[in-house]
Amino acid sequence: MEVNPSDRGELVRLTPFYFGPAEKQLFGVYYAPPPGQESEFGVLLCNPWGQEYVRAHRAQAQLALRLARQGLPVLRFDYFACGDSLGADEEGTLAQWQADVRAALQELKRRGRVEEVFVVGLRLGASLGTLVASGREDVAGLVLWEPVVNGPAYLAELRAWHEEKQFYFLSEGREEAAQAPGLSAAPGENVRGEQFPTELLGFKLHANLCAELQTLDLLNLKRKPARRMLVIESQAQPAVEQFRQQVERLGAQVDYALIESFKMWTEDPDKGLVPQPILQAAIHWLTQEAG
Amino acid sequence: MKEKAILFGKFKTLIGVVSEPEPGAPAGRAAVVLSNAGLIHRIGPNRVYVKLARQLAAQGHRVLRFDLSGVGDSQPRPDHLPVEEFTIDDVKQAMDYLAAAYGDEQFLLMGHCAGAYHSFRTAAVDGRVQGVVMMNPDGGETEWIEYDRKRKLTRYYSNYYSQKSLFSKETWQRIAGGQISYRNVLKNVAQNMIWNRLTGLFFKLKQQIKQRLAPPPPAATDEKLFTMEAILRRCQAMDGIRVLLIYSEGATSLERIQISMKSALKQLSAAGKLQVQVIRGADHIFSPLESQTDLIAVIKNWTAARS
Incomplete structure (x- = not known):
């Protein structure tokens, strides 16, 4: 598909495709920049997870298109067991998704004919991008949009949202409906005997993923994830500030943008909301860095 | 697959x-x-x-x-x-x-x-x-959208009070500490639960009567399907x-x-x-x-x- 977004004749070509091993095929959309304007850097977008992913899709797609218009080859993709990629909900793990990010980096380098890539991650995608980038030489920089720094805090946040949402549709005064399995975030146990909800906001939260999330802590990072980083928040979080200080101690140069905005990953997708000031900040930073 | x-x-x-x-x-x-x-x-x-x-x-x-x-x-x-x-x-x-x-x-x-x-x-x-x-x-129509909104609010507050608030330690601590806004609770129960339920019943009754008095038109082949x-x-x-x-x-x-x-x-x-x-x-x-x-x-x- 060729997209001619402006009267300047900037053609961006979109190619949907599957990549990766046959049993774990990942869905991706590659955005080829207008011919003759290709940058030597690519951009990989890393999605949030679950309900946040569904609601953020429109903004992620627009970000990809706008970056490609600026000459940056872009790859958006779905992790295994998410979106259009193969796999059922219960097969997704943080370890697998980090492997998926690595596979996507390779795919982008191959398709875009680039040696270095910027990784842009939103929410859990920012955490995955950071973990993968740490120790790699081919990640030129990171844009972390509302990164999930602490797994347990993230789970608690999603669980509160899940429980709140349930009150709108649990059958009124029907005991049997309230007790139906899976309907009320019925607690189960993970491998360490800890309590966890079995589903969150329409998506399965299985024991392995829950256990991984409970140990996720970006403050434990031992190597800088990239030389240059941009952290974007709409509301300053102490954990993000601690993370910023941590990666600066590790030698990263971190820019920070506090941009007041709605959190579109929690908004009704039918509103079609896209936080343009944040997209603009990310695009500006990336195009400056890509020179 | x-x-x-x-x-x-x-x-x-x-x-x-x-x-x-x-x-x-x-x-x-x-x-x-x-x-x-x-x-x-x-x-x-x-x-x-x-x-x-x-x-x-x-x-x-x-x-x-x-x-x-x-x-x-x-x-x-x-x-x-x-x-x-x-x-x-x-x-x-x-x-x-x-x-x-x-x-x-x-x-x-x-x-x-x-x-x-x-x-x-x-x-x-x-x-x-x-x-x-x-x-x-x-x-x-707008009146049905409003009815739907009220139904959701009624359901929300019914579930909130019957399944969370009454069984929450935090709620009872707030009651003991005098931090509960009884005015808000009263508003939620009286308006969002009782009044909305009553007006909802009245609305449905009105729709049923309206329907009896004015039955739907016959099928038209050029009717817009919205x-x-x-x-x-x-x-x-x-x-x-x-x-x-x-x-x-x-x-x-x-x-x-x-x-x-x-x-x-x-x-x-x-x-x-x-x-x-x-x-x-x-x-x-x-x-x-x-x-x-x-x-x-x-x-x-x-x-x-x-x-």
Whole structure:
């Protein structure tokens, strides 16, 4: 598909495709920049997870298109067991998704004919991008949009949202409906005997993923994830500030943008909301860095 | 499971995924096209379209889930057709693609919410369509939207007080510490629970009386299909298309047609043209995993019965 977004004749070509091993095929959309304007850097977008992913899709797609218009080859993709990629909900793990990010980096380098890539991650995608980038030489920089720094805090946040949402549709005064399995975030146990909800906001939260999330802590990072980083928040979080200080101690140069905005990953997708000031900040930073 | 990412359509702007029938599954089943649920991209609410597509493929159906123009990954059309026209044309192009690429001749169209309307409106003008699955087709006049809003608030506060607040240690600590706003609690109970419930009952009674005094008009072939009433009237006038109408438990849009189209619902069901199913414990987008399983089972049973 060729997209001619402006009267300047900037053609961006979109190619949907599957990549990766046959049993774990990942869905991706590659955005080829207008011919003759290709940058030597690519951009990989890393999605949030679950309900946040569904609601953020429109903004992620627009970000990809706008970056490609600026000459940056872009790859958006779905992790295994998410979106259009193969796999059922219960097969997704943080370890697998980090492997998926690595596979996507390779795919982008191959398709875009680039040696270095910027990784842009939103929410859990920012955490995955950071973990993968740490120790790699081919990640030129990171844009972390509302990164999930602490797994347990993230789970608690999603669980509160899940429980709140349930009150709108649990059958009124029907005991049997309230007790139906899976309907009320019925607690189960993970491998360490800890309590966890079995589903969150329409998506399965299985024991392995829950256990991984409970140990996720970006403050434990031992190597800088990239030389240059941009952290974007709409509301300053102490954990993000601690993370910023941590990666600066590790030698990263971190820019920070506090941009007041709605959190579109929690908004009704039918509103079609896209936080343009944040997209603009990310695009500006990336195009400056890509020179 | 074999899936293929495709870029198709007369402008090469539509993006979708084809789930191939599983090897060994029965051959000759109608192909399925899934249309977007509002602005949610082609994976559907809570990825339920992906699950549905894969299970229907295991039954022998080829399934295409795709993004309508300007939704998800599909770019807007360059011809600037109005939305009520391009949505039908996009779905027809999806069928054209499957016909050209795989030789499919018969189709089942499925969609959630707005996708339900796109599916039926296409079926009404394209003879290749055998059946339509409409999941939670919402909509209606302003007064019904207001009724729906109040119903949701009533349900929210009933559940909040009966299942959380009364059993929360924090609540009792706040009561003991004198930090509870009794005025807010009173407002929630009196207005959002009791008053909304009473006005809701009154509203429904008023609608029933209105309906008796002014029965629905007969089917008109040129009627615009933007409401469920118009769609059900068209169903009565059409032959050859079967409709599965699925609602979440407590959906006010089902209450509405049970009042406004009571006799049509009976007649269509008796003629085997329409099946209405209610999914228990579900919200509009089928968030509980169990409701997703139930939804898919209902659709699979319906398609199996028609194969």
